Amino acid sequence: MKLSQLADDLAQTGGDDDPEIAGLSADSRSVGDGFLFAALSGTRADGARFVAAAEAGGAVAILAAHGAAIESRLPILRADDPRHAIAVMAARFYGAQPEQVVAVTGTAGKTSITTFVRQIWASQGIAAASIGTTGVVSPSRDEYGTLTTPDPVALARLMAELASEGVTHAAMEASSHGLDQRRLDGVRLAAAGFSNLGHDHLDYHPDAESYFGAKMRLFTTLLPKGAPAVIFADDRWSGRAIEVATSVGAKVLTVGRNGGFLTLKRLEHQRHCQVAEIEAEGRIHRIVLPLAGEFQMSNALVAAGLAIATGVATDAALAALETLKGASGRLDLAGTTAEGAPVFVDYAHKPDALENVLASVRPFTTGRVVAIIGCGGDRDRAKRPMMGEIAARLADVVIVTDDNPRSEDAATIRAAIMAAAPGATEIADRRSAIREAVRRARAGDTVVIAGKGPEVGQTVGDITHHFSDHEEVRAAISETGR
Numbered sequence: 001m002k003l004s005q006l007a008d009d010l011a012q013t014g015g016d017d018d019p020e021i022a023g024l025s026a027d028s029r030s031v032g033d034g035f036l037f038a039a040l041s042g043t044r045a046d047g048a049r050f051v052a053a054a055e056a057g058g059a060v061a062i063l064a065a066h067g068a069a070i071e072s073r074l075p076i077l078r079a080d081d082p083r084h085a086i087a088v089m090a091a092r093f094y095g096a097q098p099e100q101v102v103a104v105t106g107t108a109g110k111t112s113i114t115t116f117v118r119q120i121w122a123s124q125g126i127a128a129a130s131i132g133t134t135g136v137v138s139p140s141r142d143e144y145g146t147l148t149t150p151d152p153v154a155l156a157r158l159m160a161e162l163a164s165e166g167v168t169h170a171a172m173e174a175s176s177h178g179l180d181q182r183r184l185d186g187v188r189l190a191a192a193g194f195s196n197l198g199h200d201h202l203d204y205h206p207d208a209e210s211y212f213g214a215k216m217r218l219f220t221t222l223l224p225k226g227a228p229a230v231i232f233a234d235d236r237w238s239g240r241a242i243e244v245a246t247s248v249g250a251k252v253l254t255v256g257r258n259g260g261f262l263t264l265k266r267l268e269h270q271r272h273c274q275v276a277e278i279e280a281e282g283r284i285h286r287i288v289l290p291l292a293g294e295f296q297m298s299n300a301l302v303a304a305g306l307a308i309a310t311g312v313a314t315d316a317a318l319a320a321l322e323t324l325k326g327a328s329g330r331l332d333l334a335g336t337t338a339e340g341a342p343v344f345v346d347y348a349h350k351p352d353a354l355e356n357v358l359a360s361v362r363p364f365t366t367g368r369v370v371a372i373i374g375c376g377g378d379r380d381r382a383k384r385p386m387m388g389e390i391a392a393r394l395a396d397v398v399i400v401t402d403d404n405p406r407s408e409d410a411a412t413i414r415a416a417i418m419a420a421a422p423g424a425t426e427i428a429d430r431r432s433a434i435r436e437a438v439r440r441a442r443a444g445d446t447v448v449i450a451g452k453g454p455e456v457g458q459t460v461g462d463i464t465h466h467f468s469d470h471e472e473v474r475a476a477i478s479e480t481g482r
């Protein structure tokens with residue numbers, strides 16, 4: 001594709017030819033022959049510094065912000081918002097996308113909702129995919145990824161690959177980083193969803209208001225006018241989200257106890273499932289959701305709303321909730337100790353999620369709730385005391401351990417959690433922490449290992465060592481020999 005076809009609306013300075021473009025990248029290290037290099041100013045570096053490296057790698061054109069100082073003889077496209085521009089160009093370059101793409105934002109529940117939407121679609125014989133924290137799942141793939149929302153070039157390529165594999169429907173997570181950094185700006189959305197807003201990533205976003213603003217870009221900028229916005233109605237931020245979506249002309253569909261589209265009339269919790277009465281179009285549907293935790297019912301309602309919004313019959317979408325499987329690493333039963341205590345692995349790595357997961361095991365725990373928690377390094381520090389306080393309040397035994405210290409001093413991270421969790425035990429080594437929890441658990445107790453969920457690594461410094469909570473639970477149970 002010629003440069004001029006890739007971006008016909010951008011001003012070009014320097015170089016007067018119109019090269020054939022063979023690929024795009026915002027990272028000089030992955031530029032190949034004939035590539036357009038987008039020089040983006042980032043959180044740590046300024047891409048303009050890598051123009052020479054990109055040229056050496058084979059770049060034939062540059063994309064940059066107006067005013068960015070670029071020294072190059074190559075054609076330079078100038079954009080007000082180069083992150084938006086590269087996302088749109090990548091979508092044009094790769095072309096096809098699944099016919100119906102939905103995106104879900106919110107602090108917690110995105111992975112669960114997107115995998116639920118995929119399962120509901122699949123139950124109707126639709127070739128469906130989900131894209132998010134746990135990777136890409138489609139009829140022909142199950143791949144682990146590193147980002148929740150892939151970078152725009154990778155995302156555009158993925159969309160085209162999925163479409164060529166016959167996938168017609170895809171549900172993706174829209175992280176606040178992804179929305180803020182325009183990673184989804186090239187995706188053609190059929191509908192969007194909102195779950196809730198809590199405390200996370202306040203190291204990146206200056207305050208809760210701008211965190212909310214980043215999430216709302218999904219409705220204000222990305223969702224085509226008149227398209228469905230499925231909004232969970234029972235969260236503190238629901239009213240604001242409904243207001244925003246309404247103001248931009250979205251077709252707002254609310255779900256939850258306060259929802260108008262799918263109304264949760266009654267919910268009864270059982271040990272491993274929940275019985276719900278849901279009102280839809282004036283009729284009551286009785287559904288047995290085979291997952292524990294009220295938050296899963298909330299997620300299931302958003303998912304059903306999105307499936308209905310993209311053409312699945314209401315009866316079929318609600319009936320499909322009865323066969324949903326939880327996303328891996330979300331309240332996953334990793335094993336049962338010889339004395340009968342269930343050991344769950346959960347991805348809760350932020351305050352609200354931890355609060356939810358600890359509260360949701362309480363109803364079926366006759367003994368003690370034993371919690372293992374930790375916090376990642378190079379991530380929002382304010383989460384640490386908050387999570388310590390929550391664990392101390394909601395669990396009977398708290399063990400504080402490491403969770404991806406990255407470039408930080410692990411002991412300092414643990415100390416920040418410990419300070420807010422009186423009575424907690426500190427065990428730096430995560431493997432030993434898991435063994436200790438399994439050893440201490442008695443009949444009637446429930447063990448929750450929070451923070452890593454499906455992760456298969458422990459990142460210390462720049463090195464990621466293989467580590468899986470699931471494997472460690474199984475090893476600990478067999479070693480304790482009970």
Ligand SMILES: CC(=O)N[C@H]1[C@@H](OP(=O)(O)OP(=O)(O)OC[C@H]2O[C@@H](n3ccc(=O)[nH]c3=O)[C@H](O)[C@@H]2O)O[C@H](CO)[C@@H](O)[C@@H]1O[C@H](C)C(=O)N[C@@H](C)C(=O)N[C@H](CCC(=O)O)C(=O)O
Pocket residue numbers: 026027028029040041042043044045046047050133146147148149150151152175176177178181183
């Ligand atoms: C903090 C953050 O979000 N960073 C993302 C951002 O990088 P950045 O632009 O800030 O990078 P930078 O290091 O400042 O570099 C600036 C530019 O110079 C380029 N560069 C840099 C070095 C070089 O040698 N050559 C070169 O061209 C970089 O490619 C970049 O374009 O844009 C990149 C491209 O989209 C992302 O890959 C990168 O994600 C990093 C790896 C990351 O860890 N992100 C996490 C925090 C994240 O995004 N998490 C969310 C939410 C998770 C959740 O659900 O809780 C996610 O969606 O996964």
Ligand SMILES: Nc1ncnc2c1ncn2[C@@H]1O[C@H](COP(=O)(O)OP(=O)(O)OP(=O)(O)O)[C@@H](O)[C@H]1O
Pocket residue numbers: 106107108109110111112113133148173195196295296298299327329330331346347348349352353354356357
């Ligand atoms: N609707 C919800 N409300 C509150 N907590 C939830 C909700 N859904 C999930 N959680 C909790 O948050 C954790 C993460 O859930 P999930 O992976 O679905 O969310 P996410 O938005 O994708 O999070 P992440 O940003 O970490 O990828 C779960 O393990 C669960 O403990």
Ligand SMILES: N[C@H](CCC[C@H](N)C(=O)O)C(=O)O
Pocket residue numbers: 133148349375376377379403404451452455
């Ligand atoms: N997508 C999240 C995952 C965090 C998982 C937790 N184990 C940690 O390392 O903090 C992040 O990058 O902030």
Ligand SMILES: [Mg+2]
Pocket residue numbers: 110111132133134148173
């Ligand atoms: Mg996720």
